[in-house]
Amino acid sequence: xxxxxxxxxxxxxxxxxxxxxxxxxxxxxxxxxxxxxxxxxxxxxxxxxxxxxxxxxxxxxxxxxxxxxxxxxxxxxxxxxxxxxxxxxxxxxxxxxxxxxxxxxxxxxxxxxxxxxxxxxxxxxxxxxxxxxxxxxxxxxxxxxxxxxxxxxxxxxxxxxxxxxxxxxxxxxxxxxxxxxxxxxxxxxxxxxxxxxxxxxxxxxxxxxxxxxxxxxxxxxxx
Ligand SMILES: C[S@@+](CC[C@H](N)C(=O)[O-])C[C@H]1O[C@@H](n2cnc3c(N)ncnc32)[C@H](O)[C@@H]1O
Numbered sequence: 001x002x003x004x005x006x007x008x009x010x011x012x013x014x015x016x017x018x019x020x021x022x023x024x025x026x027x028x029x030x031x032x033x034x035x036x037x038x039x040x041x042x043x044x045x046x047x048x049x050x051x052x053x054x055x056x057x058x059x060x061x062x063x064x065x066x067x068x069x070x071x072x073x074x075x076x077x078x079x080x081x082x083x084x085x086x087x088x089x090x091x092x093x094x095x096x097x098x099x100x101x102x103x104x105x106x107x108x109x110x111x112x113x114x115x116x117x118x119x120x121x122x123x124x125x126x127x128x129x130x131x132x133x134x135x136x137x138x139x140x141x142x143x144x145x146x147x148x149x150x151x152x153x154x155x156x157x158x159x160x161x162x163x164x165x166x167x168x169x170x171x172x173x174x175x176x177x178x179x180x181x182x183x184x185x186x187x188x189x190x191x192x193x194x195x196x197x198x199x200x201x202x203x204x205x206x207x208x209x210x211x212x213x214x215x216x217x218x219x220x221x222x223x
Contacts (some may be wrong), residue, residue, distance in 0.1 A: 001031060004147030009035055011144045012091055012119055015040045015155045021050065023085035023113070025078060025101060030058025032089055037065055048074040079105035079112070087115040093122030099130045106134055116156045122154040128144055128168045137161040142173035145181045169216065178220060184221045193217070 013035040022042035024033045026049055033045040045057040045065065055073050065071035074081050079088075079114075080100035090098045099121050105112055111119065116136060120127050128138065137159035143150050152171060166175045174182040193214050200207035 001029075004028075004149075005031065007146040007160060008119075008144075008151060011146065011151075012089065012117065012153060013039065013041065015117055015140055016087055016089065019086040019115070020041070020044065021046060021083070021085040021087075023079075023088040024058075024080055025051070025076075025082070025088055025090045026050070026093055027058045028054045028092070030061045032091065034059065034061055034065075037091075042087070043070070045071045046074060046082060046085060047071060048076040050075070066096045073210065077217070078102075079110045080108065082110070084111055085113050086134065087114045087117065089117045089119075091117075091119035092121060095120035095125070095127045099123075099126050102127075102134070103130060105195045114158050116154075118154045118156070119151055121151075124154065124171065125168050127154060128163060128171075132161045132163050132168075135160065138163070138167070138172045140173055141167070141171040142177075142179055143181050143185055145184065150181065150185050165200060166219075170220075172211055174194065175220070183220065186217050190217050190221070 007075055009031045011033055016036055020043050022033065022036045023046040027033060027047040028049060030047045033047045036042045037045050049055040052075055052177055055075055059073045063070045066073065076082055078212060090101060096117055118127055131138065135158060136156035138154060138161060139157050140155040173179065193210055197207055197210045197214060200210065
């Protein structure tokens with residue numbers, strides 16, 4: 001496993017609570033399930049993927065756990081063919097795809113798990129909005145930096161929640177606790193947006209939107 005993947009998977013699995021059944025939806029290689037099993041975070045793991053080719057990798061990685069009945073591999077579009085689980089991870093997909101998988105499951109009557117751990121590659125705001133809408137509370141929601149990239153990580157548990165605009169856009173833990181990775185991210189975003197705004201001149205090319213974003217970002221480095 002490459003360092004970048006290993007470090008990302010380690011950060012993700014660090015927020016997985018101890019549970020009976022852990023499901024990794026869109027598992028690909030299956031590294032997160034392997035880590036969850038090895039570290040004793042789950043008694044059983046369900047690895048699932050919509051692609052048979054991807055699922056084969058997880059099947060091979062977890063063959064010993066599968067033989068011992070501690071893991072199963074399921075070909076599935078989202079939660080469609082999954083047994084009930086206590087904790088589910090959906091990582092490495094876009095926020096819109098993640099939100100669709102969760103809302104499709106809710107519409108199909110699948111009983112969603114107590115805890116969802118989500119690592120959207122983009123559009124994290126859409127994931128947060130959906131979670132609050134369907135009755136999940138954001139317990140942890142922060143950015144981490146690995147291999148020259150920032151990743152949002154959201155841990156949500158069942159319960160009512162109301163999100164502020166800032167929490168929805170940037171993540172609850174980030175805006176309330178200002179962790180160092182978030183501050184660095186804000187500074188990097190500002191250094192990307194400021195020259196674009198300057199190039200736009202007084203009018204045109206959506207300067208208003210860019211300036212609004214800059215204003216929202218500046219709040220965290222000016223305070
Ligand atoms: C980029 S990989 C991420 C793998 C792993 N979760 C990680 O974070 O390293 C995305 C995986 O999600 C799978 N996938 C995409 N849409 C899916 C869906 N609707 N249901 C299940 N798996 C899906 C893909 O086949 C692929 O293996």
